[in-house]
Amino acid sequence: MKGSFKAKVISKRFLSDDVFLLKLREPIIAEESLPGQFVNLRCSSIYEPLLRRPLSIYDVEEDNFLLLIRIIGKGTKLLSLVREGDELDVLGPLGNPFPYRMYKNPLLVAGGIGIAPLHFLLKKLSFPILLFGARSKSELYGLEDLTKIARVIPFTEDGSEGERGLVTTRLKEFLKGHDVIFACGPMGMLREVVTIAKDVGVPSYISLEERMACGFGACLGCAVKTKKGYKMVCKDGPVMPGEEVII
Amino acid sequence: MKLSIQLGNLVLENPIIIASGVFSPDSASYFPIEAIGAIITKTVTPRPREGNPPPRLLETAAGLINSIGLQNVGIERFIEEELPRYMELGVPIIVSISGETEADFPLMAERLRGKGIAGIELNLSCPNVQRGGMHFGRDAETVFRIVREVKDASSLWVMPKLTPQARDIVETALAGEEGGADAISLVNTFLAMAIDIRARSSRLGTLMGGLSGPAIKPIALRMVYEVARAVRIPVVGCGGIMNAEDALEFLIAGASAVEIGTACLINPSIPAEILDGIRKFMEEEGIDDIRELIGSLKIKPLDI
Ligand SMILES: Cc1cc2nc3c(=O)[nH]c(=O)nc-3n(C[C@H](O)[C@H](O)[C@H](O)COP(=O)(O)OP(=O)(O)OC[C@H]3O[C@@H](n4cnc5c(N)ncnc54)[C@H](O)[C@@H]3O)c2cc1C
Ligand SMILES: Cc1cc2nc3c(=O)[nH]c(=O)nc-3n(C[C@H](O)[C@H](O)[C@H](O)COP(=O)(O)O)c2cc1C
Ligand code: FES
Numbered sequence: 001m002k003g004s005f006k007a008k009v010i011s012k013r014f015l016s017d018d019v020f021l022l023k024l025r026e027p028i029i030a031e032e033s034l035p036g037q038f039v040n041l042r043c044s045s046i047y048e049p050l051l052r053r054p055l056s057i058y059d060v061e062e063d064n065f066l067l068l069i070r071i072i073g074k075g076t077k078l079l080s081l082v083r084e085g086d087e088l089d090v091l092g093p094l095g096n097p098f099p100y101r102m103y104k105n106p107l108l109v110a111g112g113i114g115i116a117p118l119h120f121l122l123k124k125l126s127f128p129i130l131l132f133g134a135r136s137k138s139e140l141y142g143l144e145d146l147t148k149i150a151r152v153i154p155f156t157e158d159g160s161e162g163e164r165g166l167v168t169t170r171l172k173e174f175l176k177g178h179d180v181i182f183a184c185g186p187m188g189m190l191r192e193v194v195t196i197a198k199d200v201g202v203p204s205y206i207s208l209e210e211r212m213a214c215g216f217g218a219c220l221g222c223a224v225k226t227k228k229g230y231k232m233v234c235k236d237g238p239v240m241p242g243e244e245v246i247i
Numbered sequence: 248m249k250l251s252i253q254l255g256n257l258v259l260e261n262p263i264i265i266a267s268g269v270f271s272p273d274s275a276s277y278f279p280i281e282a283i284g285a286i287i288t289k290t291v292t293p294r295p296r297e298g299n300p301p302p303r304l305l306e307t308a309a310g311l312i313n314s315i316g317l318q319n320v321g322i323e324r325f326i327e328e329e330l331p332r333y334m335e336l337g338v339p340i341i342v343s344i345s346g347e348t349e350a351d352f353p354l355m356a357e358r359l360r361g362k363g364i365a366g367i368e369l370n371l372s373c374p375n376v377q378r379g380g381m382h383f384g385r386d387a388e389t390v391f392r393i394v395r396e397v398k399d400a401s402s403l404w405v406m407p408k409l410t411p412q413a414r415d416i417v418e419t420a421l422a423g424e425e426g427g428a429d430a431i432s433l434v435n436t437f438l439a440m441a442i443d444i445r446a447r448s449s450r451l452g453t454l455m456g457g458l459s460g461p462a463i464k465p466i467a468l469r470m471v472y473e474v475a476r477a478v479r480i481p482v483v484g485c486g487g488i489m490n491a492e493d494a495l496e497f498l499i500a501g502a503s504a505v506e507i508g509t510a511c512l513i514n515p516s517i518p519a520e521i522l523d524g525i526r527k528f529m530e531e532e533g534i535d536d537i538r539e540l541i542g543s544l545k546i547k548p549l550d551i
Contacts, residue, residue, distance in 0.1 A: 001276060001277065001278070001279055001280075001516070002276050002277050003277070003279075003515075003516045004514065004515075004516065042513070042514075047309065047460075047461060047489055047513070048309070049306060050306055050309060050310065050311060050460055050461070050509075050513065051306050051311065051512070051513060052513060089514075091277075210301060210302065211301075211302050211303075211304045211305065211306075212304070213304050213311060213313075213509075213512040213513070214269070214274070214511075214512040214513075214515070216274045216277050216515070217271060217273050217274050218269055218270055218271050218273075218274040218277075218511070218512065218515075219268065219269055219304070219313070219315070219512050220268075220289070220298060220303070220315050220318045221303045221304040221313060221315060222301075222303070222304070223298060223299075223300075223301045223303055223318070224301060225300070225301070229297055230297055230298055230301075230318065235273070
């Protein structure tokens, strides 16, 4: 039986006012996780908030796995308060990874907190190109570390780092020579990525978000419309072919 | 220690039943199958249904509103593809059925004959298209007719699942009993809403959804108590059961078994934890047979 795990908090490090890295210890999750997969986490030991919260796997290090979390509500706020040594109830790894072994030369596109699953993916590739966009410099989470493992091209809307503008503005140019796009970020960005990929005729895989309850395909709650009808983000995704999703 | 219970002529090893809509054969590996008394399938309908537009879920205070929209592959593909996978689990399988018209129910029951299932649960919390979309379970007369027609059409064990939207839940339960039901289950979700105040629109893909989880437990418990007191057939309690204490409350209120819904989505190993908790409680209380607990509520004279 694939039960949930009690993962111990190893460390917590804030990258900005509202974004932090959480390192948790659970050898099985660390061993089994693939880039693009997520865990579903209880934010407290009581049923408040009631549901688990889905979070992408940001990295694995030996027996540990890391999450990059942005505080946007009560669940993520509670997670930001955990201390070293605390135990969290974690279900995972869940969902399908990026099919990175099927392609030779992927182009990665991340928007803001969407860097989380792509960071893990980067580590499996050999110095790929990453287009990384955000509103401003402070939201290019972990930029410095990323430049050690990828050729990062930053974009900010306010011009505080890299090129001014959206990450998709020069996507077409950058796409030359690549055989696939792997992307994660806000809906608007993903829509643009898929449109451009279709134009150029390159496949794209995007990591989607939808409100979830179970995270393992039982409740049919996390539906997203696709050309083949509704699919479940948790079980059929969260990584899905851009051409199939109707967003 | 005896944990087995009887729902009419259906005997379960223990009183923990997985409620409809929170389990699929694909997700079976997350559940402690050996600790489960019975599994109720996701509701199946005569024809395939693609389900409601997203968002289909919304968390509220101690609750979950869902508007899944009975997404399912339809009875034919269900029998062909899904039912065999349920049957492989080695746990009594109760198939939840629903229809668009009253006549759909007996037709579906007939299709399910001879398939080795433990029985049928009638999901009456869905719109009757011939009556302006009013839920079948609102009206006692309708419940009576559906149960009787299903019983006439098949020799299967039948349990109508009452909706808390029933005009009178006790009357509806009595109608089910009169129609020939083998047991009664209650409750399904409470019709609920949530509004995005900036967009002035529903926070779900549909206007309304069904509320489940701890928020509904006290009301569900009261309804189960009232129904259990009124009918002679066994009652299966459901609504917001999150732990062994909750389950025990339902048993003491008169339920012979309990269905666990939302809690399975948060913690699929919960059936085993609840069963363990019940065992421990029985040990502490020196109770040897779980049936001693059923309906053991003591009532102060003033309450009557
Ligand atoms: C597969 C998957 C992977 C994810 N990976 C990450 C990750 O790596 N890092 C990370 O920080 N987040 C990630 N998320 C999003 C994360 O799950 C949500 O931010 C979290 O559930 C919010 O919980 P909360 O209790 O803090 O907020 P809530 O109190 O539930 O919500 C606060 C407010 O934010 C809104 N909201 C809730 N969820 C979202 C959302 N997904 N997008 C936009 N608005 C939302 C709510 O409607 C509400 O208005 C992921 C989501 C999915 C589905
Ligand atoms: C996501 C979800 C899907 C559900 N689907 C069904 C269904 O298909 N048929 C049904 O009769 N009840 C369905 N229910 C209702 C549950 O079976 C149960 O009656 C209700 O949720 C109350 O119990 P709970 O508080 O333990 O969840 C569903 C509930 C949830 C949360
Ligand atoms: S969250 Fe339950 S099916 Fe995806």
